[in-house]
Amino acid sequence: MWACLWPSVAAKEVSPDVGSLRLNNLEVIYNDIILVLRGISLEVPEGAIVAFLGSNGAGKSTTLKAISGLLDYEDGEIKKGVIEFDGHPIHKMDPQEIVQLGITQVPEGRRIFAELTVDENIRVGAHTRRDGKAEIARDYERVLGYFPPLRQRLKIQAGFLSGGEQQMLAIARALMARPSLIMLDEPSLGLAPLLVTEIFDIIRRINREERVSILLVEQNAFMALAVAEYGYIMENGKIVLDGPSGKLMENEDVKEFYLGMKDEKERRSFAEVKHYKRRKRWLS
Numbered sequence: 001m002w003a004c005l006w007p008s009v010a011a012k013e014v015s016p017d018v019g020s021l022r023l024n025n026l027e028v029i030y031n032d033i034i035l036v037l038r039g040i041s042l043e044v045p046e047g048a049i050v051a052f053l054g055s056n057g058a059g060k061s062t063t064l065k066a067i068s069g070l071l072d073y074e075d076g077e078i079k080k081g082v083i084e085f086d087g088h089p090i091h092k093m094d095p096q097e098i099v100q101l102g103i104t105q106v107p108e109g110r111r112i113f114a115e116l117t118v119d120e121n122i123r124v125g126a127h128t129r130r131d132g133k134a135e136i137a138r139d140y141e142r143v144l145g146y147f148p149p150l151r152q153r154l155k156i157q158a159g160f161l162s163g164g165e166q167q168m169l170a171i172a173r174a175l176m177a178r179p180s181l182i183m184l185d186e187p188s189l190g191l192a193p194l195l196v197t198e199i200f201d202i203i204r205r206i207n208r209e210e211r212v213s214i215l216l217v218e219q220n221a222f223m224a225l226a227v228a229e230y231g232y233i234m235e236n237g238k239i240v241l242d243g244p245s246g247k248l249m250e251n252e253d254v255k256e257f258y259l260g261m262k263d264e265k266e267r268r269s270f271a272e273v274k275h276y277k278r279r280k281r282w283l284s
Contacts (some may be wrong), residue, residue: 002059005191017087018180019086019211020045020085021067021213021215022043022044022083022179023040023081023082023084023085024081024084026066026081027040027062028071028079030074030075030139031075035074036059039063040081041081042242044181044214044233045136045213046213047207049203049227050213050214051231053219053234057074058235059234060078060217066083067083067090068183069090069095071212099179102181104177105159106173106174106187107170111170112166114158115158116158116206119155121158122140123136124172124173124176126178129192131178146205146206147202149168164192167187167195171199172204175210175265179212180206181214182214182215183228184217197223200227208225214227218281230243230245231244233258
């Protein structure tokens with residue numbers, strides 16, 4: 001399953017799978033000047049959960065916007081590279097076309113429609129579908145099965161939901177598009193630890209039962225690597241490290257900088273870390 005992931009996206013020639021995503025040497029600039037993504041390559045194989053980690057400003061959200069076709073709305077542009085979904089280039093498509101192909105995004109901060117009811121928010125997710133009311137109704141019931149709290153609040157305005165419930169609603173809305181790939185942008189943001197665990201359990205279940213591929217952008221590296229098979233770490237617009245999740249969790253630099261496995265008194269500055277020279281080489 002994972003043979004297509006190592007070590008170079010460009011070097012592999014494999015038959016495309018449903019829900020498979022490939023970025024090859026992608027460069028993105030803003031305002032014709034600012035280089036934000038600096039030649040990144042990554043893959044999400046069919047049915048996989050892939051973690052995409054990095055600090056604020058590393059370029060993770062820009063990567064998701066490039067995949068979703070949303071760069072134009074922020075004066076961004078792909079200057080180099082290719083984005084392929086199921087073996088077909090999508091980097092020149094409109095956002096609606098990309099959704100219809102089977103890619104949905106749950107944005108950072110949820111961005112639910114606060115004035116609409118929970119029921120209306122969920123149904124909005126199916127607005128690009130053309131497969132008939134009966135199919136949509138069946139999916140509606142199936143989606144609610146993942147989120148029992150929402151079933152009790154269908155007639156409530158979404159703005160009155162708790163943060164955890166709003167995150168559930170955002171994922172439910174994305175599922176209504178019947179995607180083969182979901183991109184989740186910081187699903188744990190602002191949630192209490194117990195709710196984070198619940199959300200990640202739901203993500204696991206959706207991946208397992210729906211066979212939906214998931215690209216998981218997270219600052220909670222421990223939780224993300226715990227559910228993912230593979231991970232990428234981004235800094236300053238570049239992929240600086242990637243590998244199976246288990247190996248990343250054992251990496252000393254990852255432990256210190258992303259998993260926080262040091263006391264505050266022991267934690268060194270970036271310049272003082274033992275592997276600084278190697279990390280400096282990553283970013284050059």
